[in-house]
Structure formats: C-alpha cells, structure tokens
Amino acid sequence: MDFEVRRDRTAQGPVRLRRERAEYSRLVQQGYSNKEACRLVGIDARTGRKWRNGRSADRRQKAAPPINAVVPPSGPSRYLREADRIHIADRLREKATVRAIAAELGRSPSTVSREIRRNRHPGNGQYRPHAAQARADARRPRPKPGRIGQNPELRNFIQDHLDLRWSPEQICQALRAQFPQRPEMHVVHETVHQALYVQGRGELRRELARALRTGRTRRKPRRQAQQRQPRFSTPMVMISERP
Secondary structure: OOOOOOOOOOOOOHHHHHHHHHHHHHHHHHHOOOOHHHHOOOOHHHHHHHHHHHOOOOOOOOOEOEEEEOOOOOOOOOOEEEEEEEEHHHHHHOOOOHHHHHHHOOOOOOHHHHHHHHHHOOOOOOOOHHHHHHHHHHOOOOOOOHHHHHHHHHHHHHHHHHHOOOOHHHHHHHHHHOOOOOOOOHHHHHHHHHHHOOOOOOOOOOOHHHOOOOOOOOOOOOOOHHHHOOOOOOOOOOHHHHO
C-alpha cells in the first residue's frame, strides 16, 4: 500500500484530508470494515462513519453525501452483485437489520436473509463479501439437468403421449390424473415446451417437436409491445370528437 499515514496528528480540516478520504474510500470498496479502514488510514472511527454514511446539514456544517452510496444498477439484475455483498457485510458489522439492508439495496428482505444464510462462512458464521461472491459463482454453473431428464418414467410417459399427438397441456393434466399422489410426476406444460425447444437439454427427442400440433420445431418469439401492429390502420376517433 503506497499510502502513508501523516505524522502531524493535529486537526487538518475537511480540505486537507482529501488523500485520507480517497484511501478510506478505496479500502471500504475492497470490503474493509470502518474500524479496519480507519486504523490503516490513521483517522478516528467517528470520522470514518461520517464519511461513509454522510451527514445532514446543520448550522455549523453543510450536508455531505455518503462515501459509498449504493448506486442503483443500470438495469434489472436477478442476482446480487459484489457491490451489494460488500454493502451487506458493512451493514451487518453495524448491527443493521435485514429489512433495513434490503430497503437500502432495493431488494426483498427474504433475498438478503437467504444470501446471508447460504454464503456465510460455514465454520464461524461470519459473512465476508468476497468469499460470498466466490461461493455464489461456484454454485451457479449451467446447464443444470431438468426435471424431465432426471426422471426416466416421466420422460417416457411424455414421449409416448407426444407420439399420440397429445398437446403438452393434455399430457400435464393426464399426469396429475394418473399420479395424484406423486408430485415428482407433476409438471406444467411450459416444462414440456422447454424440454423440446431449448437446445442442450436433451430431455426429449428433437424430432418429437414435429409431433406438436403447431408443427414447429422452434418456438415462435413473442413481439415486444412496441413492435406489435395496431389493431386499426387509422387512428381511432374518440367519442367526444365524433359529430
């Protein structure tokens, strides 16, 4: 670390602590706690908390934004990012509640609770953001075997009835009727479509797709709302505008 703690321990004011503030921000982004970052930079822990959490304006000082404000992602994300996990670890050290952390991240409390439970250290129970990110990445490899591919009895039943030109909806209803007490034999019609159309699964024979009533071997993509053609070629005249 190239940063050196200043020897002059007298009060420096907000302007002269720019290097300390930048180094503190870098350490926090790497996952250091407030206490550890303050010790390495050489500042008081209370100063670090003010930098990280920000402060409101009063008669003596102006308002300051938090140093590690949670920036909303550029687009919708199904999975937590590493920055989210760093924020969770920091707030857990501050004894923040799961609901408070979830509100700050714009996530469901169950998502944050599940993240802490699944990715904390199995031995000491501590939540470390970078280790949690590694565990989440290792758990995510695809493709996973589908439900139909894991159950030969279910796969054979579906294949036989597709040969009889049953629709996936009819097959799913027949499965529930013939195996009411066996949940492992219950699937929805979308699962059958996925097994037929999604390449790489290999759960159902590819040629069985031709047995569907549509006769298509590929799914017909749905148009986006802005790509759909209007129902009428000319603009509709409102009742209030009619003679």
